Amino acid sequence: MEFLGAELTGKIRETRIVRWLTQSEIWKREVKPSDGEKESAIGAYSLLQFGFESGIDIGLRFDYLTTTTLKDVTGSKVDNWQRALVPSIGIKPSEFSQFRLAYHRKQAKLPGGELKNYSSFELQSTFVLGAHPAHEF
Numbered sequence: 001m002e003f004l005g006a007e008l009t010g011k012i013r014e015t016r017i018v019r020w021l022t023q024s025e026i027w028k029r030e031v032k033p034s035d036g037e038k039e040s041a042i043g044a045y046s047l048l049q050f051g052f053e054s055g056i057d058i059g060l061r062f063d064y065l066t067t068t069t070l071k072d073v074t075g076s077k078v079d080n081w082q083r084a085l086v087p088s089i090g091i092k093p094s095e096f097s098q099f100r101l102a103y104h105r106k107q108a109k110l111p112g113g114e115l116k117n118y119s120s121f122e123l124q125s126t127f128v129l130g131a132h133p134a135h136e137f
Helices: none
Strands: 002-014 017-031 039-051 056-067 081-094 097-109 115-127
Touching: 017 056
Parallel strands: none
Antiparallel strands: 002 017, 017 039, 039 056, 056 081, 081 097, 097 115
16 A cells, blocks of 8 residues: 655644644555555545634534546546535533534535535544643643
C-alpha cells in the first residue's frame, strides 16, 4: 500500500481559547491486492472552527472522497464520489471532558450516475482519565 498526503493547520489563540482553527488535508492511497487490480482513491477535508469564551465552539467541515480506478463490468471507468458537509457544535465543560454534536449531510454519486443522500447526527464525548495535560502556572 502506498499513501501520500499533505495537511495544513492554522490557529489563532487568545489566552487559553482557540478563537479560530482551520485544518485541511488531501491524500492519495493506492492498494494492490495480491490477487487483483490496483485500487486508487483520493480524499480531502477542510475544517473551519470558531471558539467562544464560554468553552463552546462551532465548526463546519467539508469532506470529499473518490475511487479513481473504479470500473464497471465492461471495464469502463466509473465516475464516483462522496462529499459531505458537517456543521458541528462542541462544548468543553472542563479540561478533562469535551462533547461534540454534528449533523452529517452526505451525497454520493453511485455507479450508474444515481445520486444518493445520507443524513445522520453524531454525538462524540471525550474524557481524559489518568494522566492529563500539564497545568499552566
